[in-house]
Amino acid sequence: MSSVSDKSSVLLPVCLIIIAMISVQSGASLAKLLFPLVGAEGATSLRLGFGSLVLTLVYKPWRTPMTPGSLLPMLVYGVVLGGMNFLFYQSIKTLPLGIAVALEFTGPLSVAIFSSRRPVDFLWIILAMLGLLVLLPIFANHADINLKGALYAISAGACWALYIVYGKKAGIKNGQSTVAIGTLIAAVFFCPIGIAQNGLALFQLSILPIALGVGILSTALPFSLEMMALRRIPSRTFGTLMSLEPAVGALSGLIILQEHLTLQQWGGLFAIMVASVGATLTIKPIPKKKK
Numbered sequence: 364m365s366s367v368s369d370k371s372s373v374l375l376p377v378c379l380i381i382i383a384m385i386s387v388q389s390g391a392s393l394a395k396l397l398f399p400l401v402g403a404e405g406a407t408s409l410r411l412g413f414g415s416l417v418l419t420l421v422y423k424p425w426r427t428p429m430t431p432g433s434l435l436p437m438l439v440y441g442v443v444l445g446g447m448n449f450l451f452y453q454s455i456k457t458l459p460l461g462i463a464v465a466l467e468f469t470g471p472l473s474v475a476i477f478s479s480r481r482p483v484d485f486l487w488i489i490l491a492m493l494g495l496l497v498l499l500p501i502f503a504n505h506a507d508i509n510l511k512g513a514l515y516a517i518s519a520g521a522c523w524a525l526y527i528v529y530g531k532k533a534g535i536k537n538g539q540s541t542v543a544i545g546t547l548i549a550a551v552f553f554c555p556i557g558i559a560q561n562g563l564a565l566f567q568l569s570i571l572p573i574a575l576g577v578g579i580l581s582t583a584l585p586f587s588l589e590m591m592a593l594r595r596i597p598s599r600t601f602g603t604l605m606s607l608e609p610a611v612g613a614l615s616g617l618i619i620l621q622e623h624l625t626l627q628q629w630g631g632l633f634a635i636m637v638a639s640v641g642a643t644l645t646i647k648p649i650p651k652k653k654k
Contacts, residue, residue: 376592380604383585383592388460388612390581392619393573395455400570401561403452406577408557408565410448411550413578418543418587426540433536440529440541441548444586447522449553450515457512459622461613461632465495466513470520471605474527487638491606494634497627527601531593542586607639 394406401409418424429437454463472491533541558565593601610632616622624632 376595377604379588379592380601381607383588384605384608384611385615386580386588387585388464388608388615389619390577390579390585391451391455391460391612392615394452394577394581395460395620397570397573397577398456400567401557401565403456404449405557405561405565407449407452408550408554408561409570409574410452410577410581411445411546412554413575414582414586415543415546415550417579417583418546421583421587422540422543424540424543424547427537427544430536433533436529436532437537437541437544438548439525440533441545442552443522443525443529444545445549445553447519447526448549448582449556450519450522454512454515454519457509458516459613459624460616460620461609461622461624461628463512463516464612465609465631465635466516467520467523468495468606468609469517470523470525471527471601471608473520474524474601487606487641490641491635491638494606494631494638495609497631497634527593530590531601534590534594539587539590542590546582546586604639606635610636 390410394410397406397409451463451467454467458466472488472495530541530545533545537544589601596604613622613624613628613632617624
């Protein structure tokens with residue numbers, strides 16, 4: 364009976380992460396359709412604004428008392444969450460979604476590398492890294508890779524790494540309301556940028572339904588699911604599982620944005636997916652504390 368319980372305790376967070384990845388990449392593709400209307404900055408503001416509104420209504424964070432010890436992790440979590448969104452949207456202005464996600468993945472991959480202890484973990488990390496080497500056109504023509512966009516994506520990856528670390532710390536102290544408070548903090552810091560650039564054009568009735576969809580798919584739903592998962596599995600496991608993200612991003616870009624990748628790049632994505640499956644199958648459940 365206990366083995367069934369252990370398996371379910373592992374499978375639940377894995378399923379939550381997969382659903383979150385599909386949601387956030389679908390939302391990113393949808394947000395990219397807004398770029399010609401409000402720019403990447405405006406799309407970021409709409410994502411964070413609507414996302415924080417939905418999360419606030421759902422989780423009612425004002426009911427959660429904040430303590431001095433939980434304030435700093437929450438503040439860092441909120442700022443890096445907003446920075447991750449802002450920098451990623453800047454990157455996909457000039458990069459295909461799958462490539463941008465692959466570069467951004469250097470963040471969670473670093474978390475997995477620096478926190479791993481068991482030999483089997485390194486096997487999946489190495490396979491994921493080989494997949495990234497094949498995915499990125501290192502041995503091909505670099506003309507289709509915009510350097511500025513690549514730097515934005517890598518910077519978003521650095522924010523992603525901090526998001527994993529501080530998201531877990533903030534989640535332990537504040538529970539489910541963490542994602543609502545963190546997104547609200549992100550909105551306070553980054554929404555003014557899009558508003559300053561677009562003015563009232565940001566609030567056109569014609570784009571609000573898409574903006575609401577972006578806010579739910581890219582922020583409200585995936586961040587809630589990721590926070591639930593982060594509280595149940597180690598940071599290193601979360602980081603390794605997220606190696607599936609580039610494949611999800613590439614598929615979303617292909618289906619929604621018609622962004623085609625080369626056979627070599629799809630080979631890299633497959634290697635990353637195998638690494639993710641391997642990491643999932645070899646997860647060691649967190650031992651329960653004895654009462």
